[in-house]
Amino acid sequence: MRIDRYARIEDYALVGDGRTAALVARDGSVDWLCLPNFDSPSVFAAMLDAERGGAFELRPIGPFESRQRYLRATNVLETTFTTPTGTMRVVDALTLPTPALPPMRELVRRIDVPSGFVRVRWRVAPRFDYGRASARWERRQRMLVASWGGEAVALSAWNAGEAVLSGGDAAGEVELHAGERALLAMSAAYAEPLVDSPRRDVERRLAYTVRFWRRWTAERGYDGPWRDAVLRSALVLKQLIFSPSGASVAAPTTSLPEWIGGARNWDYRFCWIRDSNFLIDALLQLGCYDEAHSLFWWFMHATALTEPTLHVLYRLDGGPGIAECELPLEGYRGSRPVRVGNSAVDQLQLDIYGGLFETAWLYSEGHHSLDRDTGAVLARVADRVCGIWRCPDSGIWEVRNGPFHFTHSKAMCWAALDRAVRLAERGELPDRHIDRWRREAAAIVDFIETRCWSDALRSYTRVAGSHDVDASLLMLPTIRFPNPQRLADTVDAVNRLLRAGDFVYRYHADDGVPGGEGCFVNCSFWLVSALARTGRVADATSLMDRLVARANSVGLYSEEIDPAAGAFLGNFPQALVHLALIEAAVAVKARS
Amino acid sequence: MSVFWSSFGGGFVGTIVMTTMLRGAAEFGLTRMDLPFLLGTAVTDNRRKAKAVGYVFHFLIGIAFALAYGAFFASIGRSSWWLGALIAVAQTFFTATVLVNVLLPVVHPRMGTPETAANEIALIEPPGFLMLNYGRNTFLITLLAHVAYGAIVGWAVRV
Numbered sequence: 081m082r083i084d085r086y087a088r089i090e091d092y093a094l095v096g097d098g099r100t101a102a103l104v105a106r107d108g109s110v111d112w113l114c115l116p117n118f119d120s121p122s123v124f125a126a127m128l129d130a131e132r133g134g135a136f137e138l139r140p141i142g143p144f145e146s147r148q149r150y151l152r153a154t155n156v157l158e159t160t161f162t163t164p165t166g167t168m169r170v171v172d173a174l175t176l177p178t179p180a181l182p183p184m185r186e187l188v189r190r191i192d193v194p195s196g197f198v199r200v201r202w203r204v205a206p207r208f209d210y211g212r213a214s215a216r217w218e219r220r221q222r223m224l225v226a227s228w229g230g231e232a233v234a235l236s237a238w239n240a241g242e243a244v245l246s247g248g249d250a251a252g253e254v255e256l257h258a259g260e261r262a263l264l265a266m267s268a269a270y271a272e273p274l275v276d277s278p279r280r281d282v283e284r285r286l287a288y289t290v291r292f293w294r295r296w297t298a299e300r301g302y303d304g305p306w307r308d309a310v311l312r313s314a315l316v317l318k319q320l321i322f323s324p325s326g327a328s329v330a331a332p333t334t335s336l337p338e339w340i341g342g343a344r345n346w347d348y349r350f351c352w353i354r355d356s357n358f359l360i361d362a363l364l365q366l367g368c369y370d371e372a373h374s375l376f377w378w379f380m381h382a383t384a385l386t387e388p389t390l391h392v393l394y395r396l397d398g399g400p401g402i403a404e405c406e407l408p409l410e411g412y413r414g415s416r417p418v419r420v421g422n423s424a425v426d427q428l429q430l431d432i433y434g435g436l437f438e439t440a441w442l443y444s445e446g447h448h449s450l451d452r453d454t455g456a457v458l459a460r461v462a463d464r465v466c467g468i469w470r471c472p473d474s475g476i477w478e479v480r481n482g483p484f485h486f487t488h489s490k491a492m493c494w495a496a497l498d499r500a501v502r503l504a505e506r507g508e509l510p511d512r513h514i515d516r517w518r519r520e521a522a523a524i525v526d527f528i529e530t531r532c533w534s535d536a537l538r539s540y541t542r543v544a545g546s547h548d549v550d551a552s553l554l555m556l557p558t559i560r561f562p563n564p565q566r567l568a569d570t571v572d573a574v575n576r577l578l579r580a581g582d583f584v585y586r587y588h589a590d591d592g593v594p595g596g597e598g599c600f601v602n603c604s605f606w607l608v609s610a611l612a613r614t615g616r617v618a619d620a621t622s623l624m625d626r627l628v629a630r631a632n633s634v635g636l637y638s639e640e641i642d643p644a645a646g647a648f649l650g651n652f653p654q655a656l657v658h659l660a661l662i663e664a665a666v667a668v669k670a671r672s
Numbered sequence: 673m674s675v676f677w678s679s680f681g682g683g684f685v686g687t688i689v690m691t692t693m694l695r696g697a698a699e700f701g702l703t704r705m706d707l708p709f710l711l712g713t714a715v716t717d718n719r720r721k722a723k724a725v726g727y728v729f730h731f732l733i734g735i736a737f738a739l740a741y742g743a744f745f746a747s748i749g750r751s752s753w754w755l756g757a758l759i760a761v762a763q764t765f766f767t768a769t770v771l772v773n774v775l776l777p778v779v780h781p782r783m784g785t786p787e788t789a790a791n792e793i794a795l796i797e798p799p800g801f802l803m804l805n806y807g808r809n810t811f812l813i814t815l816l817a818h819v820a821y822g823a824i825v826g827w828a829v830r831v
Contacts, residue, residue: 098790116786176791184787292791324784325797325805370793373717377795384704385807397805398704398797451719 134207166196183267434492481592539573682828683738756826
């Protein structure tokens, strides 16, 4: 089940509470958890270093088979272990707070044995600060406590055997018979005392967590094809929203490699401006009006320090400072370096301006009028777009050998000015500069039509004057770029030149980063959407059916997939893929 | 002039200066701190109304604090601009570490706290320790604005 001590990425499931998230392997090991927040240093990071990263293992002693599923309509995970002597079910959740004094964060693992008997072994090995600091366990009243600096975790065990402490590990064994239940709860605190909850409160929080997720799912308004996949994606996205601020992480992990052994290993625990555009659209489609409202407020608040210039990504607390550095960890299956922070923050990526205006437009369309201050900020940003769209940039894929005149970036600048004009016409933006915005939007269209079109390819090109294509061009139908025939031809060209089976490569050009990569899964869903939007609904439906079947056993996708082997690659699960899935389903539904 | 009216006048002018400094810093992109907005959104989620209501709150609080400064100066029998500035330094540290960082998120219906989880939706991110979530210069700017306020009140009060 493990290769070189590492579980396959597709063998993980996510449990989260809207503040942080854990990845649970199919063999019962929690191999990733940052505390107290998504972007805090890890306590469990066995995904990035099986030896030093730390993990919370829980599995039967001896041979077993296992399968995972989420409890219906929840983010609560159930792993069923089948052994020669009996069956064991483990329910995992990061619980949500209830009125009875909750811990700051809490990971609950409940063990039931419905038939036969099972000998269980568990081991909790916290390694604080990305494995750089190991802590010793101590017994304090009912709890076992491990701490480092201002951080502490406490383990409470009920009917789970006597804990044996050995250095940084706490471990135990127990034999459970049919009908018996054990419970392990790991609570965490940061800069405050730990909370020692009685078993009754832990069980209540777990039950409440199941109830909350079911109620939230029942309130989602989507009723169309691939409903289960859309709702699972919604549940994933809700987990990835950082509730204290309303921002959303691109993925809860860092440095899962885009190719095994490769160097394309990035930290995605930040909020990308472009993702928020897709996310607000998806949230509105799914009836999550409060979450969309919150994200838009965060968006305007976070950009206040830098507007009219936008950063590519922001920290979850809204700050722009995200220094990139490397950690002394082995990396997933030897894939070094392991990075935290992201230097893409300093790049010029023009497409994010289109994302901002598309977000404002969708928010406004969703019956939220823009206030005067927001309108004034957007008008200043539109003026800035007029001044910078002629500059080369690093593009949506954040290439490190640029800058270039990316066609997609120019098209998104057109989208920014087009939406600015529309918002001004509706009185949502000051219209003093509307004529300039119209003029520059027309100039961008002229630039794209004359310098970014290839008669030989019958397609828009990756960059002005090049002779290749790029999957980002699949987004042009979504932003309603005004040349339907050329859009349809471009979709055909991307389909012809970048497709590998059901998947789509981003591009085949050099991007300044060594090493290979798989196919970005969001590009496949963008192809579905583009096919539907250009009238090929049957092709779109057929491809969508196959892509939905390629999710892992619990309905999650990583950033990339190896088109030959089908193995998941890159950070996991990735919000952009699940957003693209929802967008594709809605696009097909609208045209069916 | 009585202690009351000199405190009132000092509080009025001091609040104008402090508010202008904070607003100016925000306009120059030095901080995302907007006290009237934070106060106003406690009663409405309409951003425009929130700012109007917040400015009224902010002035009332500014004058109330000036009256408290005046009462303190009267009790010790002296006042000066530097004494006012010194009290303002202490007040700012209390505000940034406890009042806005800990107490405001607890009572503010639209502000997140570090404990806000998926079962709640916050519209405003919590300010964090020393309000650093609103920009790394926030504490320094808040301190300077409050020192100006305290110095003006201390200078104005007649005991």
